[in-house]
Amino acid sequence: MVKICCIGAGYVGGPTMAVIALKCPAVEVVVVDISVARITAWNSEQLPIYEPGLDDVVKQCRGRNLFFSTDIEKHIARADIIFVSVNTPTKTRGLGAGKAADLTYWENAARMIADVAKADKIVVEKSTVPVKTAEAIEKILIHNSRGVNFQILSNPEFLAEGTAIKDLFNPDRVLIGGRETPEGKKAVQALKQVYANWVPEDRIITTNLWSAELSKLAANAFLAQRISSVNAISALCEATGADVAEVAYAIGKDTRVGPRFLSASVGFGGSCFQKDILNLVYICECHGLPEVANYWKDVIKINDYQKSRFVNRVVSSMFNTVSEKKIAVLGFAFKKDTGDTRETPAIDVCKGLLGDKAKVCIYDPQVTEEQIQRDLALNKFDWDHPVHLQPMSATEVKPVAVTRDAYEATKGAHGVCILTEWDEFKKLDYVRIYESMQKPAFMFDGRNVVDPQKMREIGFIVYSIGKPLDSWLVDRPAVV
Numbered sequence: 001m002v003k004i005c006c007i008g009a010g011y012v013g014g015p016t017m018a019v020i021a022l023k024c025p026a027v028e029v030v031v032v033d034i035s036v037a038r039i040t041a042w043n044s045e046q047l048p049i050y051e052p053g054l055d056d057v058v059k060q061c062r063g064r065n066l067f068f069s070t071d072i073e074k075h076i077a078r079a080d081i082i083f084v085s086v087n088t089p090t091k092t093r094g095l096g097a098g099k100a101a102d103l104t105y106w107e108n109a110a111r112m113i114a115d116v117a118k119a120d121k122i123v124v125e126k127s128t129v130p131v132k133t134a135e136a137i138e139k140i141l142i143h144n145s146r147g148v149n150f151q152i153l154s155n156p157e158f159l160a161e162g163t164a165i166k167d168l169f170n171p172d173r174v175l176i177g178g179r180e181t182p183e184g185k186k187a188v189q190a191l192k193q194v195y196a197n198w199v200p201e202d203r204i205i206t207t208n209l210w211s212a213e214l215s216k217l218a219a220n221a222f223l224a225q226r227i228s229s230v231n232a233i234s235a236l237c238e239a240t241g242a243d244v245a246e247v248a249y250a251i252g253k254d255t256r257v258g259p260r261f262l263s264a265s266v267g268f269g270g271s272c273f274q275k276d277i278l279n280l281v282y283i284c285e286c287h288g289l290p291e292v293a294n295y296w297k298d299v300i301k302i303n304d305y306q307k308s309r310f311v312n313r314v315v316s317s318m319f320n321t322v323s324e325k326k327i328a329v330l331g332f333a334f335k336k337d338t339g340d341t342r343e344t345p346a347i348d349v350c351k352g353l354l355g356d357k358a359k360v361c362i363y364d365p366q367v368t369e370e371q372i373q374r375d376l377a378l379n380k381f382d383w384d385h386p387v388h389l390q391p392m393s394a395t396e397v398k399p400v401a402v403t404r405d406a407y408e409a410t411k412g413a414h415g416v417c418i419l420t421e422w423d424e425f426k427k428l429d430y431v432r433i434y435e436s437m438q439k440p441a442f443m444f445d446g447r448n449v450v451d452p453q454k455m456r457e458i459g460f461i462v463y464s465i466g467k468p469l470d471s472w473l474v475d476r477p478a479v480v
């Protein structure tokens, strides 16, 4: 029986290994982590992450050929194939601070593999890492190997949160990069065999190591660039009276462009886009390509601009101050169908509103009060470390209220901000919400979830990203 061990039981390691176990009954899969709490949760009824369809997959395989453990050394030693899916945060100090990836966790994992391996192993890079990391890891392994043969593969993951199981069941492609030596090719084939259990052969792409690593960063940069492009157009739409949804529909009908990833929003979030673009920027700078670096940096600049623009819109339309006003925030996760808040635009929007002394009251169907407090207290990039290593000081607790219900959050509020496109926000009783609010009642829709015309008929003053403005807003420009 082929034995797989995955180091890192997070958003990628957990779902990916659960699907491998489901689709490959002849493979034994053990997911290990340094976080005892995470492993305990994976072994319980309440999994540590919310992902549609995940519970079902885990229940089918756990205890059969899928196991979760903190005994990292034992399972590394037993495995034929080791996936590494640990955190790769942005460095906060030293060389490359604010851009380069901090490979501390990756390096620790590699050294542990070198220490405990007594037989040949295939080591698979699953984390998203700057190009040529595999080469560095290879050096650590080879120099500490004591005669064991390691083959390094890059197998970046393309799943999106909220649709992880769907994406893993039916991936657009699986990418495997490896060395072009006979041993390297053999290792690529071994990993290909695992995916071939359910992924059609023509969707499994093999490349050299560097192409695989760079493709992952470039794919995320291209996706994020589409959102910043449509968000840039949304600002122009507001200034000129066009409707960004109509413009995006017309653009997306061109088969060369395609319709997906053209929804204007308060900004993109998530653990990947910003971090991966910063990595790309750093690599370009290191290779003496400042023009290319600046090109990609602007994708992030537009994203920051979009968040600031939103906050300024709220403040300027509410008589230029939100001080002491209750502002309800509906949605805190970075997208629907996940409880993940990493780099969610809600953090910057809430911090902006709190900076203007608003009384912020937040409701999200999947995010806990503890998580929201943690997010509002953490410094930039601190979130991407194993949870038990993140700083958290009780003195930093922010004056926000968190409710378990959208009606409670909006009761008595002066304004409502929709920051995540949860389906349930489409179906709320907005007449009831309007009646319970202070007047004039403001609606700021950062995800174009509600029909602005219907909201106006109810009585709200409405702002929707990239849509023609209410006359009230036209006279109150939101300058960044």
Ligand SMILES: NC(=O)c1ccc[n+]([C@@H]2O[C@H](COP(=O)([O-])OP(=O)(O)OC[C@H]3O[C@@H](n4cnc5c(N)ncnc54)[C@H](O)[C@@H]3O)[C@@H](O)[C@H]2O)c1
Pocket (backbone or CB within 6 Å): 007, 008, 009, 010, 011, 012, 013, 032, 033, 034, 035, 038, 072, 085, 086, 087, 088, 105, 106, 108, 109, 126, 127, 128, 129, 157, 158, 159, 160, 161, 271, 272, 384, 385, 386, 387
């Ligand atoms: N989240 C996504 O949608 C996504 C998609 C594709 C790729 N990625 C990439 O995959 C990687 C992991 O992302 P994630 O979202 O799963 O992160 P995560 O924070 O959810 O999980 C990482 C896990 O690794 C564990 N860990 C860290 N060091 C360890 C060590 N030495 N030994 C054992 N466990 C260790 C942590 O405790 C944590 O549970 C990142 O490089 C990310 O960029 C993420």
Ligand SMILES: O=c1ccn([C@@H]2O[C@H](COP(=O)(O)OP(=O)(O)O[C@H]3O[C@H](CO)[C@@H](O)[C@H](O)[C@H]3O)[C@@H](O)[C@H]2O)c(=O)[nH]1
Pocket (backbone or CB within 6 Å): 128, 157, 158, 159, 160, 161, 162, 220, 223, 227, 260, 261, 262, 263, 264, 265, 266, 267, 268, 269, 270, 271, 272, 273, 334, 335, 336
């Ligand atoms: O038209 C769109 C599409 C997305 N978003 C926002 O963009 C962010 C990212 O969304 P999405 O890409 O769906 O989620 P992620 O889980 O961050 O997945 C991205 O990042 C992963 C980590 O690298 C990759 O594996 C995936 O392929 C890539 O889509 C979210 O805040 C979305 O709300 C928009 O604002 N408009």
